[in-house]
Amino acid sequence: MNMSLSSHTKIQPSVLLVGGFSMPFEDLEKCLLLESDMHVPGFTYPLGLLTIAAVAREQYPDISYQILNINKELCFHYKNPDKTPLTIEQFIESALTALVKNPPMIVGVSQLFSTGHTSSLKLAEVIKRLWPKTLTVLGGHHVTNYAENIIRCPDVDYVIRGSGEISFTQLLGSVLSGKSPIGIPGVVSSIENKHSVSEPIHDINTLPRLAYDLLDMEAYMLYTGRTVRKDDTRSVSMQFSRGCVFKCTFCTSFTVHSRTIRTRDPALVIDEIKELVEKYKMNTIVIEDDLFGVDKQKFYLLVELLKSSGLKLRFSISNSLSIAILNEKMIDCLIEMGMEVAYISIESGSPYVQKHIINKNVNIKKAHRLAKYLKKADILLTGYFIYGFPGETIDMMKETVEVAKSLEFDWAEMIIAVPLVGSTMLQQFYDKKILDSKKMEDVMNNADFRKRLFDTPEISAEDLGQFVYNANVNVNFFSNSNMRHGRFTKAILTFSDIISRYPFHIVGLACRAYCYKQIGKEKLCSDDLHSIELQKEQHSEAMHLYSIYGKEIDDLIIKSNIVSQV
Numbered sequence: 001m002n003m004s005l006s007s008h009t010k011i012q013p014s015v016l017l018v019g020g021f022s023m024p025f026e027d028l029e030k031c032l033l034l035e036s037d038m039h040v041p042g043f044t045y046p047l048g049l050l051t052i053a054a055v056a057r058e059q060y061p062d063i064s065y066q067i068l069n070i071n072k073e074l075c076f077h078y079k080n081p082d083k084t085p086l087t088i089e090q091f092i093e094s095a096l097t098a099l100v101k102n103p104p105m106i107v108g109v110s111q112l113f114s115t116g117h118t119s120s121l122k123l124a125e126v127i128k129r130l131w132p133k134t135l136t137v138l139g140g141h142h143v144t145n146y147a148e149n150i151i152r153c154p155d156v157d158y159v160i161r162g163s164g165e166i167s168f169t170q171l172l173g174s175v176l177s178g179k180s181p182i183g184i185p186g187v188v189s190s191i192e193n194k195h196s197v198s199e200p201i202h203d204i205n206t207l208p209r210l211a212y213d214l215l216d217m218e219a220y221m222l223y224t225g226r227t228v229r230k231d232d233t234r235s236v237s238m239q240f241s242r243g244c245v246f247k248c249t250f251c252t253s254f255t256v257h258s259r260t261i262r263t264r265d266p267a268l269v270i271d272e273i274k275e276l277v278e279k280y281k282m283n284t285i286v287i288e289d290d291l292f293g294v295d296k297q298k299f300y301l302l303v304e305l306l307k308s309s310g311l312k313l314r315f316s317i318s319n320s321l322s323i324a325i326l327n328e329k330m331i332d333c334l335i336e337m338g339m340e341v342a343y344i345s346i347e348s349g350s351p352y353v354q355k356h357i358i359n360k361n362v363n364i365k366k367a368h369r370l371a372k373y374l375k376k377a378d379i380l381l382t383g384y385f386i387y388g389f390p391g392e393t394i395d396m397m398k399e400t401v402e403v404a405k406s407l408e409f410d411w412a413e414m415i416i417a418v419p420l421v422g423s424t425m426l427q428q429f430y431d432k433k434i435l436d437s438k439k440m441e442d443v444m445n446n447a448d449f450r451k452r453l454f455d456t457p458e459i460s461a462e463d464l465g466q467f468v469y470n471a472n473v474n475v476n477f478f479s480n481s482n483m484r485h486g487r488f489t490k491a492i493l494t495f496s497d498i499i500s501r502y503p504f505h506i507v508g509l510a511c512r513a514y515c516y517k518q519i520g521k522e523k524l525c526s527d528d529l530h531s532i533e534l535q536k537e538q539h540s541e542a543m544h545l546y547s548i549y550g551k552e553i554d555d556l557i558i559k560s561n562i563v564s565q566v
Contacts, residue, residue: 014064015172016104017053018127019046020111020140021119022071025088025445028119031078033085038541040501041078043071043224045237047288048110048140048164050210055165056172058208063172067214068099070123075223088119092126103131106175108160108168110140114421117142117444124155135175139164141252145422148194159188162198163256165207200258204242205265209272212236217280227286227316227341235284235316236276240264240302244290246324248347249358249424250386250417253290263295266302270309277311284314292317294325303333316341323367331370335377342374345384349403350396357389359424364403371407380490383409387468388417390428393458394467401471408481411494414472415449416464432456477511478552488515504539506532506546510553529557 021028023039030036046069053065073095077083086094107127111120124136139160143150147159158181160167167186174181181187186198201207221234229235241263244253276282293299306313315338323344334342346362348354354361374381385404387397404412419426419435421444429435434456435443443453450468452461459467482491495512498505513528532553535542546553 013060013062013176014066014102014104015053015056016100016107017046017049017065017067018107018109018123019043019049019067019069019071020109020123021074021116022113023074023119024115024448025118025122027448028074029088031074032088032091034083037502037504041071041074043069043075045215045220045224045286045288046110047210047237047239048112049108050212050214051207052108052165052168053211053214054208056169057211059169060172060176063105063176065211065214066099066104067211068095069215070095072216072219072224076219088122089126092123093130096126096130103134106135106137106172107131108137108139108164110164111138111142112140114142114146114444115418115448117146117421121150121153121155124153128155137168137171139168141256142421144197144255145252145420147188148191151188151190151194157189160186160198161188161196162186163200164198165201167198200242200256200260200262202262204262205268209275212276212280221280221282227284227314227318233284233314234280234282235286236280236282237286237288237318238269238272239288240269240292241289241295245294246291246322246360247424248360249428250347250389250420252420252422255422257290261291261294263298266298266305269302270305273306273311273313274309277313283312284316286316286318288319290319291322291325292319293321293330296330299330300333303337306337313338315339316343318343321345323362323370326370328370328373331373331377335379339379341380341382343382343384344371344409346400346403346407347384347386348389348392348396349385349400350392353389353392353396353400357391357428358386368407371409375408381409382411382413383407384413384415385471386415386417387471388452388456388459388464390425390432390434390456391458397459397467397471401475404471404475405479405481408485410482410490412472412475414468414475416452416468418449419443473507473549477507478549478556480511483511483515486518488518491515503531504535504542504545506535506542507549507553509535510556514556514559 023031023041027039031039031041046067049067053067057065077091109120109123124138127134127136135157136155137158137160138150138156143159144161147161150156151159158171167184170184171181171187174184182189182193186196188194188196221236227233227235241261242257243259243261245259245261273285315334317339321342321344344367346367347358347360349364371381383404385400387400417425419429434454439454451465455461480491492512492515495508498508499512509528509532513525516525516528536546
């Protein structure tokens, strides 16, 4: 529903850009009402919004721009020991009114994942209630692929499909001039022009520097970014390229950024890095490319320019290195650049799933070779694994568990396949009559990467959830590669990260206690044993874990000759 533009002519020219929720509606509700601590919120740099703000500000510098990352606000609310129960509406209203003093002319909401669908529509609803004359514009990967449904929402004035920088800026210009934005490529005003889509930016070197100044950079540098957080870590997320040539069935990134790789000029990248170091004292870069390093010529030039710059930085490749692209020479260069953390996407250990279901075709033999090479260089290594693809059998999933264990990553991220709107995987579920549009609405409202709401002929939703959780506990805890090979200090680092987020995790506590015992830290070992007993008394989830894994926990304690001093 798009409003009359004339109603905005007297409103102070300001734009608010909001990063939408990533948490499903049901989980968000429980989190805010303090009914569950199973879902720990996190946040990342809103790179898309930072780019849109930079492009719009370059064109219209006299307008005030603000960015509100709702996930950041949720994260800090969650960390507040004095927090009280809130409804979703109360939380949204509090976050909006704390930042914005006058009604914005336009609010743009970015929604990347389908799991945050209903939560972000609630955002639009509260925005309209607070500021009835404000235009609401939704965009992002999920919105691009679900525009026909989202534009029907009475609280949404416009939808942007595809890359949003140019379309949003042109929409802003039309509002300022009192003209209709209908006809701007990518701007959807009703179901009549639901197929309108903006082209991806072909030359990303023409984009201005990201508007980092619109963020509370201290909070972002100190608390976000998938990297090893040391006492002095000050991390900034950056993109060096856009696009991905691969056709993985579970991904929707191509619907916005296309399958054409566009890589930034390495000299421009170095200039921006120098500016970030000087302005924010940044010392760690988290690379957020979909497919980093595919342009080998520019990759090696970037390495050389970084070496000659004299900058001493740490790097984390967070969106996963591709086994198809990576080789030992590149690894050597990445280590020379300062890479400390690497993420590798494997997805499945089943050759059949790789070739016939997800269309990824990871060379598992090469993955073993490169993982061994990275581990030898002491790189902290995380692998991604997904279970529950359409047509995937339990035996195929077991193959993935065995591969995850044999690769000996420092951590294996185990998740359930979520059929994102716009993905080939969703169509596969539709074709198999497992999902339809009505069921998909329920999936978007309540499912995430940890649980599933629908059965398949191969496995029930409940059994899949338990299978994945068992795989996680087996590979990452009881069969933890660092613990098995005597790298106890490194194992403690991983277990401590989990325990800091989930204090009731008695499996993690037992494994950490074992490691403390092995390195002679008896007091810390005893403290963890004491915590296990306390958590079992005070937290139902701890008792639930013990009911499933009690024998393994007790065996681990006995095996290490730990005697509780409690």
